[in-house]
Amino acid sequence: MSFYATAEHEKEKLQHFASPEGRDDLYQYNQKERRTVLEVLEDFPSVQMPFEWLVQLVPPLKKRAFSISSSPLAHPNQVHLTVNIVSWTTPFKRKRHGLCSTWLVALDPQESRGVVIPSWIHRGCLPPPPPSLPLILIGPGTGCAPFRAFIEQRAVQNTKGPTSPVLFFFGCRSQESDFLYEHFWLSHSQNHGVLSKEKGGGFFVAFSRDQPKKIYVQHKIREESARIWRLLNAGAAIYIAGSSTKMPTDVTSAVEDVIVKESGMSKESASRWLRALEKAGRFNTEAWS
Known part of the structure; x- marks a missing residue:
């Protein structure tokens, strides 16, 4: 990112973050605060990064794994999830919200018809018990x-x-x-x-x-x-x-x-x-x- 920064003070700051001496400062600024790529770019507005480089820089979204909380016998053709709405406050008192859970809770069942939620179903760690098993x-x-x-x-x-x-x-x-x-x-x-x-x-x-x-x-x-x-x-x-x-x-x-x-x-x-x-x-x- 420092290569594409046109403001000298921003270039120096980014180079410091990339150096061994700036490792702790980078951790405090980025990992501990869980800053997104967009937030970093907003903090360093002189960075004019080509789009193809930006695509390589941004990591793909991680899959979220949830246990299915419904039975196909009770709810055929449905999958129910129990999702905790994630939110927390960073050390610098910034309010953060979980990306997936916040998006899910914002969906209105009445108005979100046609919204596709990408999902994959895998065998979990808990084997389904037969009715004879206590x-x-x-x-x-x-x-x-x-x-x-x-x-x-x-x-x-x-x-x-x-x-x-x-x-x-x-x-x-x-x-x-x-x-x-x-x-x-x-x-x-x-x-x-x-x-x-x-x-x-x-x-x-x-x-x-x-x-x-x-x-x-x-x-x-x-x-x-x-x-x-x-x-x-x-x-x-x-x-x-x-x-x-x-x-x-x-x-x-x-x-x-x-x-x-x-x-x-x-x-x-x-x-x-x-x-x-x-x-x-x-x-x-x-x-x-």
Whole structure:
């Protein structure tokens, strides 16, 4: 870019960014602030770059991967997504918005007919369970997305024949602001629904910010250790979905604690037992950053 800058002070600044000495300044200016190519060009207006060079400079948009949150049995010819609207504030207090999620939320279902959303469907990390398989589902936040599809699928299957119990552990910050699909989960946890205790299942939710002491799904898992152990002994599979930061590790540790408490195993033996479960296809995780 410095080659095409006609203003001397802009050329010097760009050359500084490209030098070993300017590496930290470049990081603060660009990566940390997540500046776009357009914003950089606006900051250096004297840069007159040929279009063919600009095309080579701009990276292609990355694909966004989402778990499908609907069942084809419940919604034929439809694909539902559960998308978190991404926004954040940079170190220099600039408000930033996620490109894909902001575009999606701006679409009006009534006025956007004919809008094409490019999409590709690939096999995910969570194998679809047969109706005879008992399930222990753990999906805080948007991690509930694939399990909405699982519950829809199991509900349709339940109308055609017997199905096995399902335990679902959901977590969010506040019941008032981000209890995703609240009515959906509650309706299936009542009146002999697939999440109801009458069916041997259960729905357990942790609101981490609705009380002075934070409560997460791993706390609920430990509280329901007897139910979980009973279902594991009945051949249940564990499915975990959600953030890839601390959640999968914390949840796995909580499940190990359940095994230790209910079986009398050591922590090391419980960890080996879970690894064997994973090899058998009964411990599955889908996590994203």
